[in-house]
Amino acid sequence: MEFPEELKYTEEHEWVLIEEELVTVGITDFAQDALGDVVFVELPEVGTMVEVGKPFGVVESVKAVSDVYAPVSGEVVEVNEELPDAPEVINTSPYEDGWMIKIRLSDPAQLDDLLDADAYQEFVAEQD
Amino acid sequence: MLKKTPLNDAHRKLGARMVEFGGWDMPVQYRGVIEEHLAVRNAAGLFDVSHMGEIEVRGPGALAYIQELTINDAARLVNGQVQYSAFCYPHGGVVDDVTLYRFDAEHYLFCVNAANADKDFAWMEQVLAEGDFPGVTLRNLSNDFAQLALQGPAAEAILARLTATDLAAIRYYHFAEGVVDGVPAIISRTGYTGEAGFELYFAPAAAEQLWNALLEVGREDGLVPIGLGARDTLRLEMKYALYGHELSPEISPLEGGIGWITKLDKPSFIGAAALRRQQETGVPRRLVGVQMTEAGVPRADYPLFAGAEQVGVVTSGTMSPVLRVGIALALVRPDCAAIGTRLSVGIRNRQVGAEVVKTPFIQK
Numbered sequence: 001m002e003f004p005e006e007l008k009y010t011e012e013h014e015w016v017l018i019e020e021e022l023v024t025v026g027i028t029d030f031a032q033d034a035l036g037d038v039v040f041v042e043l044p045e046v047g048t049m050v051e052v053g054k055p056f057g058v059v060e061s062v063k064a065v066s067d068v069y070a071p072v073s074g075e076v077v078e079v080n081e082e083l084p085d086a087p088e089v090i091n092t093s094p095y096e097d098g099w100m101i102k103i104r105l106s107d108p109a110q111l112d113d114l115l116d117a118d119a120y121q122e123f124v125a126e127q128d
Numbered sequence: 129m130l131k132k133t134p135l136n137d138a139h140r141k142l143g144a145r146m147v148e149f150g151g152w153d154m155p156v157q158y159r160g161v162i163e164e165h166l167a168v169r170n171a172a173g174l175f176d177v178s179h180m181g182e183i184e185v186r187g188p189g190a191l192a193y194i195q196e197l198t199i200n201d202a203a204r205l206v207n208g209q210v211q212y213s214a215f216c217y218p219h220g221g222v223v224d225d226v227t228l229y230r231f232d233a234e235h236y237l238f239c240v241n242a243a244n245a246d247k248d249f250a251w252m253e254q255v256l257a258e259g260d261f262p263g264v265t266l267r268n269l270s271n272d273f274a275q276l277a278l279q280g281p282a283a284e285a286i287l288a289r290l291t292a293t294d295l296a297a298i299r300y301y302h303f304a305e306g307v308v309d310g311v312p313a314i315i316s317r318t319g320y321t322g323e324a325g326f327e328l329y330f331a332p333a334a335a336e337q338l339w340n341a342l343l344e345v346g347r348e349d350g351l352v353p354i355g356l357g358a359r360d361t362l363r364l365e366m367k368y369a370l371y372g373h374e375l376s377p378e379i380s381p382l383e384g385g386i387g388w389i390t391k392l393d394k395p396s397f398i399g400a401a402a403l404r405r406q407q408e409t410g411v412p413r414r415l416v417g418v419q420m421t422e423a424g425v426p427r428a429d430y431p432l433f434a435g436a437e438q439v440g441v442v443t444s445g446t447m448s449p450v451l452r453v454g455i456a457l458a459l460v461r462p463d464c465a466a467i468g469t470r471l472s473v474g475i476r477n478r479q480v481g482a483e484v485v486k487t488p489f490i491q492k
Contacts, residue, residue, distance in 0.1 A: 036145075036157060036160060036161055036357070037160050037161050037162045037163075039162075039425060039447035040423070040424065040425045040447060040454075042476075058476065060425050060447075061161075062161040062162065062357060062361060062446055062447060062449070063156070063161065063357055063360075063446075065425075065427065084423065
């Protein structure tokens, strides 16, 4: 199971890549593995305002439906248009091709609440 | 405390993800539901179904008792034949759906759903006590049998490597008593996947031996272990009912899509009067197959709409691994049951397009 060092994480199993005021968001390797085969993804439209801790999308596996939560508040400026047609990419490439949305941060202070790779890995270990 | 089949350790060794199912600790998947599903459709899969219950009926009055207990016509069975059937309550709701094995006129075996085994046995004892069936005895043999299902186009070739029994001579829904890899077993040409295949019943002590032997001799044909996840998607593609979803105490066999085994011309059986009334007045709901016409996955309990009006509810739904589209079984108002009827499924406060389609969803 991978926990890339350069990313930040949430306890809801999203990862966050921070680039200036833009963050890219997806679900973690742990999350995709727990879900199993992803067969459907629902993403917000560009321009949607998302709020930290509130669901912005849905990932469905064969067996389960899971909300995906916004790790920060802000405006959705880009969505991964490939995902609805190839949701299985979330299984095969959760940290790269399986990215979900990019958010323009409205409150950079929220980044301080995210976990680093070690803290998230520890959190996951406690879940098992 | 969850119950374990004799293969619990074997599943863990294979890296299975385990879940609670009907009081049992069972593998939901090994390598992935879709991969396992397609393995069964294209090659072969091995299922641990030892959690299923087995209840034996013996005695001179066995047939008369079974006729009263079940909705199908057990008098049509010959020795060595299997019948899909169900127990109903007097009001017409379903106690359980079962398979019935006839060994001879005074010896039968029911295979029942895992979660219902104790309830079924209590119900069978009650029916026996309240009726006049001299000489009939019941035994709950659920702990005395392990059960494997070997399913898929390669199943017969694989099993033939481990048994001298003439498998080609066992017709669909028939069984033979034979020996598999040295283990005495009931070899039954049955299953719940829509594929060719067999179910094997044998002593629990031999479970790990047979499990490993089958996986070994079947490897070259692509045989892999299959979890409950794929078992569910496989049966759903075939429109096979699952107790607790399509059948329940609140859903009659006529509503739940098993009217074809409900023999209302039998002289009597428990539930017959209620079911005859339902047939005369018309069922309030009918089970149909629904396929999404827009992107989305229908799930159990999602509402179904015709226009703005709710006309039914999904009982089981998934993304079909073969069709790669959302499919569902649903109970709908009879006037919305015709094939081609345009409906929508309520998914997260949106109405997503779907239509009633012919079943099974895939042609076998």
